Amino acid sequence: MSQFLRMNAVLGFLHLATSYLFSTFVLSIMPVATSNPLSSVQMSEKATEDYESMADRNPVVESSEYAYRGLATNLVQVNGDGVKQAARHIRHKLLVESYTPRTWRTHPLHICPPDARSASASEPERILDDSLSKSVLDWIFLISALNFSFWSPLEGRPERYGVEWWAGWDDARAAAAAEEIGQDDCGSGSESGSEEAHELNHVHGETAPSASPEEPQRKVHTGYWALVAALDRALEEDIPITTPSFYASEAACPDSLIAHVFRAASQSSEEIPLLTQRIAIMREVGFILCNSFGGTFKGFIDEFHRIHDGQGSALDLVKMVAATFPSFRDEVYYEGHKVCLWKRAQILVAETWAAFYPAPPSSNSTDTSVPAPTLIPASPHPIFPSATGPCISALTMFADYRVPQILHHLRILTYPSALLRKLHAHTPLAPGSREEVSLRAASIVAVERVRVEILSLMAAEERSEKAVEEGTDMDTVSSVLIDFYLWDLAKKVESGEEKIEGIQTAEMVPIHRTRSIWY
16 A cells, blocks of 8 residues: 555656646746746746845846836836825825725735734744644735736626626625525535635635625626635635645646636626636646645745744745746846846735734734824734844835826826827737836836835924834835735726825826736
8 A cells, every 4th residue: 555655646746747847838938028048947046046146135126227217218207296296195095094014904805814913922923833824825825826917808898807706705604604504404514625625715814894794795806806706716615726736736626627716707708818827827836835845835934934044024035936936037138137027926925914914012903994104013923023024115016007007197107109009009018028118117116216205205294214214114105005005096096986186197098908927
């Protein structure tokens, strides 16, 4: 029997290796800006050396500044007056709406880990050993790995790709409870599916209160939220889709099952974009996690803690992600100069930071009403437990197609007439093209300038320079939090749910259409 088990283990590893090689091949033909003759392993080793040599600098900031300066003469430009006006507006909104890292926990589709406040102050990372925390880490990792290209030519129409599921986990929980009552009345019931799927399905942590507690609501989720809803729906169906060892294996999780997980709502006439590439990425990242990190993102975090002796920052984690996973390595070349954009690597770290952000002292764990500047965690961050904390302000915004749209609307960015014509005509912009790189690089530069302007406003509001530079205020006005706010704002403005008042705005132009795995 032991020989049989050993043979199965060998065959299983060979199967994973074959899946990874196939994924690497598919990744090589994806719609990307550049290709590199080095193998994935060589690239990872070279990337690690390159990124470690960058010390505390964020290459996204420096290389985006370089690309912006080279392209701004006749393409996208940052408007200084727009930055100043918008910074005041954004600063006010972050305060009034109490927009903090804890806001992450209020979205009905999010699965939340146990509150970090319950961990030991001397060993905050102990909370990561909780089984729910491990499952949430895997959930965030897969979402970030697949967080790209949701725009649709059918934007605003019911036929666009969408996923039908409950409005949120509270509704799913209420529906499950009602079903269990019905089964109890009939004297029947069954249990099936994996332990991990059951845990996320039935013990999914804290969520926002249901808007309609009487009757569970279903809805069709679109855009990015279609991805989240599809994975949540699969977990509810006891498909362990967020478990790396499961989605890495073609035997356990065939392509047809992944297609089923992402099946469209009955009203949709299109499927999820780039399904083949998404499957390849799942195989790639799943193989790497299983082969090198014990089969979980928690194992990756453990290695991060080991390498940095528990002193690593958010930027250190971003660099490790980009160095380890080829499909997170969002880079292009402009005039022979490498431009690091790292949208998904940074958003993976930012989502993890927000999900595990500790509660402030003496507050309800789900309370996000504390004004941002006073939201000081009661305990160290479990992912970044050092005395200096995550230093999240070292990260940039996440250069996609949605935030540039709202930056233009706020007059932070200005577009040349030729680019405006292309956007209105829905002309695709090729990945790595001058216009596409200009849009992304300028957006990064612009949000950095908004952040600096907000810090200046805070200093002028009778806060000492030292408090702004050394206190937690630095992280409460990070480009990460500004990006979270701007992305939500863009969706609200586009849908007509919200109108920006009090400052001058430009037209809300269509997003730029680039079909790519990077964003």
